[in-house]
Amino acid sequence: xxxxxxxxxxxxxxxxxxxxxxxxxxxxxxxxxxxxxxxxxxxxxxxxxxxxxxxxxxxxxxxxxxxxxxxxxxxxxxxxxxxxxxxxxxxxxxxxxxxxxxxxxxxxxxxxxxxxxxxxxxxxxxxxxxxxxxxxxxxxxxxxxxxxxxxxxxxxxxxxxxxxxxxxxxxxxxxxxxxxxxxxxxxxxxxxxxxxxxxxxxxxxxxxxxxxxxxxxxxxxxxxxxxxxxxxxxxxxxxxxxxxxxxxxxxxxxxxxxxxxxxxxxxxxxxxxxxxxxxxxxxxxxxxxxxxxxxxxxxxxxxxxxxxxxxxxxxxxxxxxxxxxxxxxxxxxxxxxxxxxxxxxxxxxxxxxxxxxxxxxxxxxxxxxxxxx
Numbered sequence: 001x002x003x004x005x006x007x008x009x010x011x012x013x014x015x016x017x018x019x020x021x022x023x024x025x026x027x028x029x030x031x032x033x034x035x036x037x038x039x040x041x042x043x044x045x046x047x048x049x050x051x052x053x054x055x056x057x058x059x060x061x062x063x064x065x066x067x068x069x070x071x072x073x074x075x076x077x078x079x080x081x082x083x084x085x086x087x088x089x090x091x092x093x094x095x096x097x098x099x100x101x102x103x104x105x106x107x108x109x110x111x112x113x114x115x116x117x118x119x120x121x122x123x124x125x126x127x128x129x130x131x132x133x134x135x136x137x138x139x140x141x142x143x144x145x146x147x148x149x150x151x152x153x154x155x156x157x158x159x160x161x162x163x164x165x166x167x168x169x170x171x172x173x174x175x176x177x178x179x180x181x182x183x184x185x186x187x188x189x190x191x192x193x194x195x196x197x198x199x200x201x202x203x204x205x206x207x208x209x210x211x212x213x214x215x216x217x218x219x220x221x222x223x224x225x226x227x228x229x230x231x232x233x234x235x236x237x238x239x240x241x242x243x244x245x246x247x248x249x250x251x252x253x254x255x256x257x258x259x260x261x262x263x264x265x266x267x268x269x270x271x272x273x274x275x276x277x278x279x280x281x282x283x284x285x286x287x288x289x290x291x292x293x294x295x296x297x298x299x300x301x302x303x304x305x306x307x308x309x310x311x312x313x314x315x316x317x318x319x320x321x322x323x324x325x326x327x328x329x330x331x332x333x334x335x336x337x338x339x340x341x342x343x344x345x346x347x348x349x350x351x352x353x354x355x356x357x358x359x360x361x362x363x364x365x366x367x368x369x370x371x372x373x
Contacts, residue, residue: 027065027085029053034067047075047084047094054079058129066092066135073122074098078170080127086135089178089201096122097140101159114159117186121166128172128193131372136180139164143184147228161186167195167213176200177373183208184225185235190215190250196371203260205235209250210274212241212290216365217252224304226262234263234304236311238271240292242332248365249293249332257296257342259304265341268304269311270296273331275324277316286315286324293332295352297360298339305342309335309349336360 029050030040044050047066054062058080066084068091075094086092098120104113123137141162149156164183167174172193180201181188187204190213197216202209203223209215227234237257242249250271259268271294275286310328317324334350335343336357345351352360362371 025065027063029062030065030067031071032067032069034065038065038067040065047071047073051075051077051079051082054082058082058127061129061131066094068092070095072096075123077123077125077130078127081129082127083131083133084135085133089134089136089180092135093138094123094135095138095140097142098122098162099139099141099143099157099159100161101157117159117161117163118166118189118191120161120186121163121189123164124166124168125174126168126170128170128174130171130174131176132179133177134179136182137164138180138182139184139187141184144226144228147184149228160184163187163189165189166191167193167211167215169193171195171213173369173371175371175373186210194366194369196366198371198373205268207236207239207272207274209237210239210241212243212246212249212276214242214246214248214365214367215250216248216362216371217250217255218362219254220252221256221258222252223258223260224263224268225260230262230264232267233269233311234267236269236272237305238292238294239274239313240271240294240331241274241276241287241290242293244289244291246293248295248360250295251360251365252294252296252299253360253362254298255296256300257302257305257340259302263304265303266306269306270294270309270335271328271331271333272311272313273326273328273333274313275315275326283318284316284320285318286326291331295332295334295336295360296338297336297352297357299335300340301338301342303341307344307346307348309333309344309346 027040063083068087074096100117139162166189169192174195185206187208190211195215200220240249273292278287314322315324336352
């Protein structure tokens with residue numbers, strides 16, 4: 001038999017086996033119209049209804065099966081040990097379209113209060129030991145159409161940040177396998193806790209992986225998407241705000257930094273330091289202790305990554321202006337053995353030594369948490 005046909009038969013048989021195993025597995029809950037033979041204790045019409053039915057103590061995993069389909073929901077995981085298990089990554093999609101500049105819920109007509117970036121997430125995790133597999137989480141806000149409008153256009157919104165996934169301050173030990181996170185500006189907000197992403201895809205453009213949480217990305221594709229118009233800088237892969245007391249921030253092991261069609265060469269820095277505007281006893285200004293940490297180890301980089309590697313970012317000064325500039329040198333930005341057309345070794349791209357790179361083991365980064373996969 002032809003070798004190519006044998007290979008395709010192997011793939012088809014493997015897929016059939018996986019579907020069969022999925023149908024035979026037992027779940028605590030399932031959503032919508034599930035395939036015949038699916039064994040689930042309870043069935044619900046929405047993901048949120050299934051989550052709301054989970055035990056509050058989280059003493060055991062509560063598994064929720066999601067058949068293939070598009071789930072138009074804004075989801076909050078506020079119970080521990082909830083597991084969302086999709087059928088297939090690109091065919092099981094949780095989608096919502098909030099953006100930072102839209103009116104805040106309950107705001108009066110004509111009010112200026114806006115939703116804000118932190119409240120835009122399609123899926124928000126505010127509990128420990130969450131797990132997701134074989135699904136997509138998407139923010140469907142039409143960033144490209146808005147970004148294509150010129151400044152001052154009456155239809156252009158102010159506040160195009162739109163988060164797909166947020167690991168909140170109450171989250172910890174959140175694990176993701178074979179998950180796609182899809183958005184543009186601010187796709188993934190790792191606000192707090194530890195999280196682990198493996199064999200996954202994260203796509204966006206401006207600061208699309210950001211926050212103060214500790215996150216490990218392993219064997220995953222980090223895809224820069226285009227802007228509404230071509231410009232010299234298309235976006236920034238990361239914008240960490242890691243607290244100075246935390247040894248690790250955003251760590252990428254054996255990942256691929258890829259680009260979608262329409263993203264030019266030398267257009268995307270690896271990251272820039274985000275110092276969130278914070279209220280202190282003596283005023284409101286950029287947090288000086290948010291000394292961002294992003295590290296890429298043994299990762300492939302396509303030619304969209306800039307030759308200088310990193311960029312500066314403005315922060316709020318004590319007088320309320322955005323005049324303070326935080327340079328890459330003030331952050332904890334490093335690489336080790338990057339490869340590909342976007343890889344460079346120069347004075348602007350600090351490199352870890354072999355001994356320093358050895359400290360970035362999975363066990364150390366996750367601080368003793370043994371991720372489930």
